[in-house]
Each structure stands twice: as structure tokens, then as C-alpha cells.
Amino acid sequence: MNVAVCVKQIPDPAGELSLTPDSHTLVREGKLMMDDSDAYGVEMALQLVEAAGGGDVVLMSMAPNGETSGLRTALAMGAERAVLVSDPALAGSDALGTAKVLAAVVKRVEPDLVLAATESTDGYTGTMPVQLAELLGWPSVSFAKQVSVAGGAVNVRRQTEAGYDEVTCPLPAVVTVTAGVVEPRYPSFKGIMAARSKSVEQLSVSDLGIEGSQVGATGARQEVVSVQQADERQAGEIVVDEGDAHERILAFLEQVKVL
Amino acid sequence: MDKVWVLAEQSAGSPSAIALELLSKARDLAQQVEAITYGAGGQLAAATLGEYGATKVFDAGDLGDSLPGPKLAAAIAALAASEGAPGAILVGMTYDGRDVAARLSARLDRPLLTNVVGLAKEDDSLVTEHAIFGATKVLKARFTGEGPGIFVVRAKSFAAEPSSSGVPETAALDLPDAGATDAAKVKGRHAEEREGPALDEAPVVVSGGRGLGSAENYALIEELAKLLKGAAGASRAIVDAGWVPYSHQVGQTGKTVKPTVYIACGISGATQHMVGMKGAKNIVAINKDQDAPIFSIADLGVVGDVHKVLPKLIEAVKSRS
């Protein structure tokens, strides 16, 4: 069984994030890293392929510059190879544009299953994988808490408002996984060394037969009107507990009339 | 804008809170507000949807063992073709709402804007608001291409207010065959036991974080929440650790809550957590680190050990009643 995993390379979320002054898109200069949220999909894919007794885990990524450092992390975890669509025309792409690009990649890779995170850490639009499924004409199951594959179908425990649903879906399909679906492994030293020589195929938008107007800022058909400072909440009273802080809390709860 | 559609989720005849919030907002945006609903009880829900502003309710009925995304996206696309597309389609940022919006976007080849927390008419376009960088900044955006624009809105962004409108017209919504996209089937549904009010509707939310030290100590959070007739919430750290189910998570990737009081216990106050609870009227925080970021937004901050403060607080609340 072959599994393709969507892996996003993002600026360090713990660092200082900023928007470009003109287009108000996230500054993506410098070194990018693998989105932590994608580690779950990579790990899940590795485990499913192992359980199936063979197959490849292929990474799919899209980035405006030829960045591969995030992909190397996932290759070091054990993925076989990666396909990176990298093209200046992709700058400013929205979720639908990204889905169009990745749909073209899926058609080349022909996996049995596509895994992705429920949302990325930097943009968190949260719709790309299901848009991808619709463009492919595939079924999808979002918010997986548990995933297994048997008899040509993927079985998913899907998070719901009330609890969870048990869902069965024939392959090929797209599944989005939540954090906690599996515990991602850390790349071993051996894995990191091996990742250096693994293949990262680089494609342009035209290699995929996609028109430039479908992707990037033009394809996104949306614009940022303004970015403003939000109203900040002020800090209130701070007390240090001397064994009686619960009384102060109790008085506060009475004051705001929930007691 | 003449017409706005709202995807109105409901359960056994009760519309979800966000459906009513979206309808209330839609009344500001267009003359004609129409709701699209589905699931057993849609007919029953229609009256309430009408009270909140829907002049017409399209009911797709029970979806059986299908997931909502593929069938509803196909049905809404077909409705747009037969009835004329509205200026905007409003969808709640819920598990199912996201799936419907995503599939509809791909089907109609229209972009979508998600994580919307504000929506206003400016000239003839709709301008959205998004809380970014841990809600320290507000970004406004709009669509530049042909409609309908698809807006995926976070819960609690708008107040739900009934209107004086009458009984809505109802119509059955045909569900076209969604082919292979509809191949995923629900084999079983499990509801987690939950007492008291829903997390995102409770007037009091007591949340616990990693500072509780262990899963067992979450019982303190539950007990206090129960005594205050509130709901128990959690930071992602303890959800990922498996101490509590995901449905308890507050924050960017969890629920948005706006209770009268939010009590954060052993939670540091990461931006992704604060995004989900900053809208609370009052915030109380208990943390042993006086420099914890949560104190910067707390109305009452207690520098102390949750293991000492919580048991005493629980006793004090108990002896009061």
C-alpha cells in the first residue's frame, strides 16, 4: 500500500511572525521547518505501510521557494521520497489553489491513501485536504483520532461534537488526522543520514499542466483590506496565595454573580 | 446583497447555537435569509430557524449513514444552479461545516475564507475579520472575484437574537448522487457521557492544564465546574497527553468559549489557548509562576499551587450552599 502525506514547510511558529507590508501575506523567508502537525500524518503513514506489509510513504509539499529542510525531517522519520512543487507563481496561494496543485501531484503519485493534518499551524484554514478530495472525486474522512486499513478500506474513528463516529471508507481516500492519533517518532541519527540521499523531485506549476492564473495571489481571488492591533485585555489584581487565596476567588465569583 | 444562505446544523429539531448566530448576522447583510438544514428533525428545527430570521428553510432530511460533506455540497451546488446563487454562504466552523464548505468551494470553484470572527457590509462587498497572531491583531479581508463567497465562521462571533419574522416557507432539498465522494459510511456513533452544560454555552468554564500534574487531578476541575454549574475545559497539552478527550479543548484548535467567568488552573496562557477564551467576561487564573502569560489577561490572578488552592476553593464553595 502506498500512502502520500501532505507536509507543509512553515516559518518557526515559536519565532516572531510577521506579514509583508504590501500583500499582507505571512513572511516565509529564511529557513522553513516541517509543520509539527504533519508529524502525525507521517508517523501514521509509516505505521500503516508497515502493517500492510510493504509500500511507500511519499511526501507531497508546495512552497514558493525551493525549500526542502522540512521535507528532510519527514524523510529522516522514514518516508521514502518527496515531491515538492516549487514555483514563484505559487506565492499567495489560498487553500483551493494549494488543493489544485496537490491534486495534480496525487494524479502522478497515484497513492492508495492521502493523509494530511486537520489544519496547518501557520495558516489554519482547515479545508485544503477536503478540497483536494473533492477535486479528485474521492471520499474523505476528517478529524481522525484513530486510523487502520483492512480489506481495501480505511477505518477511522472520527471526532464529532458529541463524541466520535466509526467510519469505513473504501480506498483511495483522503483522511485528516488530529494531534494524538499516534505518537510521532523522532528521526534517528541513521534516519537523518539516510534522508540526505533520498529523492526530492522538484516540479513547477507548468510541469503539472496547471495554468498560473489558477494559483498564487491571482487564483486566490481574495485580498487583505487591513491589519490592525487588537484591543488588549488589561491585567487585573494579582494576589499571592498565603493559604487564603480561595477566599479571594470566592468573593470574586460572588461579585460577578455566578455564586 | 439580495440573498444569503446559512448552513444550519441541528440535532433532533434543535438548531445548533452557531446556526442561530449566523442567521442573526445574515439579517444585517441581506433582505432574504435562507437556511439549509439536514438530519432527522429538520422540519421541527424550521420554526426556530424562522424565528432567527430564515424566510425559507431547505431541508435535506436524514442523511442515513453518509457523512454530510459530499451530499450537502452536491445539493447546495445544485440549488445554486436551479434557484440562482446567493451573494454569500455562511457556514459554521464545525467538524461537518468545514467539510461541506471545503467540498462546495471545490465544486463551485470559489475560494473560501475561514476562521471568520467578524463580518460587515462595506460598499457592496462583505469584509471579514480574522483574529491572527494569538488575537493580538485583527486582519480584514474580502473576496475580489465572482460570488458566491463562502464564509466559514467561528462559534460565538455573533450574538444570536430572535427577530419578529414569521413562519418560514419550507422546501425539501434534493440530494443528488454524490458518487464516489460519498463512499465513506458511518458504522457507529458514540456519544461521550457529559454532565452539565455544553462547554461553549456554559456561564462558567473551569479549565485545567499541565500544571495539574496528573490526569487524576482533573477530577478537581470537574468537581469545581459542577459546583459552579459550569463546564470543564482543558488546554491542548493535557488533551494531547490523553488526560481528557479532545471535546474539552479550549483554543485555536479547540472550542471558543465566552463565559461569564473562565477559571484557568495550571495553564500557562499560550497564544493558541488565549485565542479561545479571551472573550470571557471575567478571567481568573491560578498559576504558581508569577510570570505566566495568563496573568496578563486575568482580572484576578492567584500566584499559587493548584493542589493547595483548588481543594480549599471546592470546600469553600460547598460550605457556602
Ligand SMILES: Cc1cc2nc3c(=O)[nH]c(=O)nc-3n(C[C@H](O)[C@H](O)[C@H](O)COP(=O)(O)OP(=O)(O)OC[C@H]3O[C@@H](n4cnc5c(N)ncnc54)[C@H](O)[C@@H]3O)c2cc1C
Ligand atoms: C497549531 C497549534 C494549535 C494549538 N492549539 C491549541 C489550543 O487550541 N488550545 C490550547 O490550549 N493550546 C493549543 N496549542 C498549544 C499551546 O501552544 C500550548 O502548548 C498549550 O496551551 C500549553 O498548555 P498548558 O498551559 O496546559 O501547559 P504549559 O504551557 O506546560 O503550562 C503549564 C502551566 O502550569 C503551571 N503550573 C505547574 N505546576 C503548577 C501548580 N502545581 N500549580 C499551579 N500552576 C502550575 C506552570 O507554571 C505553567 O504556566 C496549540 C499549539 C499549536 C502549535
